[in-house]
Amino acid sequence: xxxxxxxxxxxxxxxxxxxxxxxxxxxxxxxxxxxxxxxxxxxxxxxxxxxxxxxxxxxxxxxxxxxxxxxxxxxxxxxxxxxxxxxxxxxxxxxxxxxxxxxxxxxxxxxxxxxxxxxxxxxxxxxxxxxxxxxxxxxxxxxxxxxxxxxxxxxxxxxxxxxxxxxxxxxxxxxxxxxxxxxxxxxxxxxxxxxxxxxxxxxxxxxxxxxxxxxxxxxxxxxxxxxxxxxxxxxxxxxxxxxx
Amino acid sequence: xxxxxxxxxxxxxxxxxxxxxxxxxxxxxxxxxxxxxxxxxxxxxxxxxxxxxxxxxxxxxxxxxxxxxxxxxxxxxxxxxxxxxxxxxxxxxxxxxxxxxxxxxxxxxxxxxxxxxxxxxxxxxxxxxxxxxxxxxxxxxxxxxxxxxxxxxxxxxxxxxxxxxxxxxxxxxxxxxxxxxxxxxxxxxxxxxxxxxxxxxxxxxxxxxxxxxxxxxxxxxxxxxxxxxxxxxxxxxxxx
Numbered sequence: 001x002x003x004x005x006x007x008x009x010x011x012x013x014x015x016x017x018x019x020x021x022x023x024x025x026x027x028x029x030x031x032x033x034x035x036x037x038x039x040x041x042x043x044x045x046x047x048x049x050x051x052x053x054x055x056x057x058x059x060x061x062x063x064x065x066x067x068x069x070x071x072x073x074x075x076x077x078x079x080x081x082x083x084x085x086x087x088x089x090x091x092x093x094x095x096x097x098x099x100x101x102x103x104x105x106x107x108x109x110x111x112x113x114x115x116x117x118x119x120x121x122x123x124x125x126x127x128x129x130x131x132x133x134x135x136x137x138x139x140x141x142x143x144x145x146x147x148x149x150x151x152x153x154x155x156x157x158x159x160x161x162x163x164x165x166x167x168x169x170x171x172x173x174x175x176x177x178x179x180x181x182x183x184x185x186x187x188x189x190x191x192x193x194x195x196x197x198x199x200x201x202x203x204x205x206x207x208x209x210x211x212x213x214x215x216x217x218x219x220x221x222x223x224x225x226x227x228x229x230x231x232x233x234x235x236x237x238x239x240x241x242x243x244x
Numbered sequence: 245x246x247x248x249x250x251x252x253x254x255x256x257x258x259x260x261x262x263x264x265x266x267x268x269x270x271x272x273x274x275x276x277x278x279x280x281x282x283x284x285x286x287x288x289x290x291x292x293x294x295x296x297x298x299x300x301x302x303x304x305x306x307x308x309x310x311x312x313x314x315x316x317x318x319x320x321x322x323x324x325x326x327x328x329x330x331x332x333x334x335x336x337x338x339x340x341x342x343x344x345x346x347x348x349x350x351x352x353x354x355x356x357x358x359x360x361x362x363x364x365x366x367x368x369x370x371x372x373x374x375x376x377x378x379x380x381x382x383x384x385x386x387x388x389x390x391x392x393x394x395x396x397x398x399x400x401x402x403x404x405x406x407x408x409x410x411x412x413x414x415x416x417x418x419x420x421x422x423x424x425x426x427x428x429x430x431x432x433x434x435x436x437x438x439x440x441x442x443x444x445x446x447x448x449x450x451x452x453x454x455x456x457x458x459x460x461x462x463x464x465x466x467x468x469x470x471x472x473x474x475x476x477x478x479x480x481x482x483x484x
Contacts, residue, residue: 005248006247006248006251006252009248009251009252010251010255013255013259014255016259017255017258017259017262020262021262037277037278037279037281037282038277039277041277041282042277042281042282042285045282045285045286045289046285048285048289049285049288049289049292052289052292052293052296053292055296056292056295056296056299059296059299059300059303060299062303063299063302063303063306066303066306066307066310067306069310070306070309070310070313073310073313073317073323073327074327074331077323077324077327078327078331081324084324084327084328084331087331087332087335088331090335090339091331091334091335091338093342093474094335094338094339094341094342094344095338095342096342096474096476096481097341097342097343097344097402097403097474098338098341098342098403099341099403100338100341101481101482102481102482103479103480103481103482104479104480104482105478105479105480106478107478114280117278126280127280127284134377134380134381137380137381137384138377138380141376141380141406141407141408142406144404144405144406145406145408148404149404149476149477149478149479150403150479154288154291155295156295158403159341159403160341160343160393160394160401160402160403161387161391161392162387162403163384163385163387163388164384165384165385165388169287170287170290172388175294176291176294176295176298177287177288177290177291177294178287178288178291179283179284179285179287179288179291180284181284187478187479188478188479189477189478224482225479229295229298229299229302230298230301230302231298231301231302231305232337232338232341233337234337234340234341234392235392236349236350236351236392236430236431236432237340237347237348237349237392237393237430237431237467238347238348238349239336239339239340239345239346239347239348240345240346240347240348240466240467241345241346
């Protein structure tokens with residue numbers, strides 16, 4: 001009798017293990033069932049993204065080196081010319097306001113991600129924050145209102161000409177496609193910015209309560225924001241004083 | 245009895261082991277992700293590629309400038325004149341970009357005002373009033389259509405300009421403005437007006453709500469300089 005009860009226990013356990021193994025194999029094979037995909041596929045894309053970013057970093061470094069060499073020549077030549085010198089320092093000042101300089105300072109990092117997928121709302125195929133990109137626009141506006149001096153979204157510097165627009169299935173920022181999670185960096189007074197965003201019935205509460213978006217705000221002592229990656233050129237606008 | 249105990253122990257080990265293996269392969273993440281996550285990755289990768297293309301243009305520009313300088317130095321000619329030309333060019337474009345100077349050019353004038361129609365019983369006055377978000381969306385559409393310089397009621401829009409509702413007025417660059425709103429934008433006039441009043445354009449949407457919305461394409465727009473000071477208290481340039 002005692003032996004039999006042991007056999008029953010073993011039998012049940014063996015059944016459980018068998019079930020466990022078959023479930024694992026089953027779900028791993030049928031990746032299209034239920035629209036789920038093994039995490040390894042995502043990992044390979046993550047790797048590709050990392051490589052892409054490293055490559056971009058290398059090009060950025062090349063650019064900075066070239067600029068450094070140009071600057072050396074310019075400084076050598078203009079060292080005796082007061083006019084050229086003052087022009088050079090003016091340009092540096094304008095470049096800062098134009099957003100073509102990497103900057104650092106204290107500020108906040110806001111991350112916005114789509115709602116956690118649930119049974120009723122699996123979130124397949126569409127992204128809440130991408131469809132409601134006007135929330136990003138409103139968020140950026142609030143950051144500026146709170147005195148942010150430089151802002152970037154997923155590495156795209158917000159300059160005067162920056163648009164956030166739904167183009168097909170992508171949200172383009174500076175004509176570069178972006179996707180969630182959105183990481184918005186802003187340099188400014190961290191406390192002011194944080195309390196402006198988290199005010200009751202404010203932008204963050206709206207995003208969380210009305211759209212179930214996952215919003216996280218963290219204050220940082222120092223963060224860096226990259227320069228605008230495009231070339232600044234004007235085809236239509238001319239300086240107005242020129243005719244005087 | 246002893247045998248049962250032994251088997252129990254072995255199976256407990258096995259189950260514990262398989263749980264560990266499972267936990268390790270998932271690395272603290274969900275084992276399965278939704279297709280949306282993969283799409284997001286692909287879009288981000290595309291974005292990085294696009295961004296890299298833009299950087300390559302920057303690199304190309306600097307490289308040709310440098311080789312030009314080096315050619316002049318090699319030929320032992322005076323580099324001063326070439327440098328002055330380059331600096332003047334940079335001076336102009338970054339001055340326009342910073343918003344610190346008035347600019348002129350062709351473009352569009354957009355006029356927006358609160359609706360004049362009577363409200364239906366189920367509507368609220370908000371439905372026919374101009375809001376800060378309306379102005380933001382119009383500015384955004386103009387930028388997407390390639391606007392090079394924009395002003396709202398005479399206030400130059402720069403990178404740090406916010407448009408905030410404060411009761412009956414809207415605050416832009418720290419100054420208060422009430423309806424109507426007059427937005428000027430320099431750029432490709434027909435492209436910008438098409439973006440606003442074309443099908444699905446935000447201007448069309450506002451008109452459908454009963455707001456007053458007009459776009460005029462013109463050849464001669466003057467946009468004033470940013471009147472505030474570009475003083476930076478928190479940010480500084482990253483030293484290379």
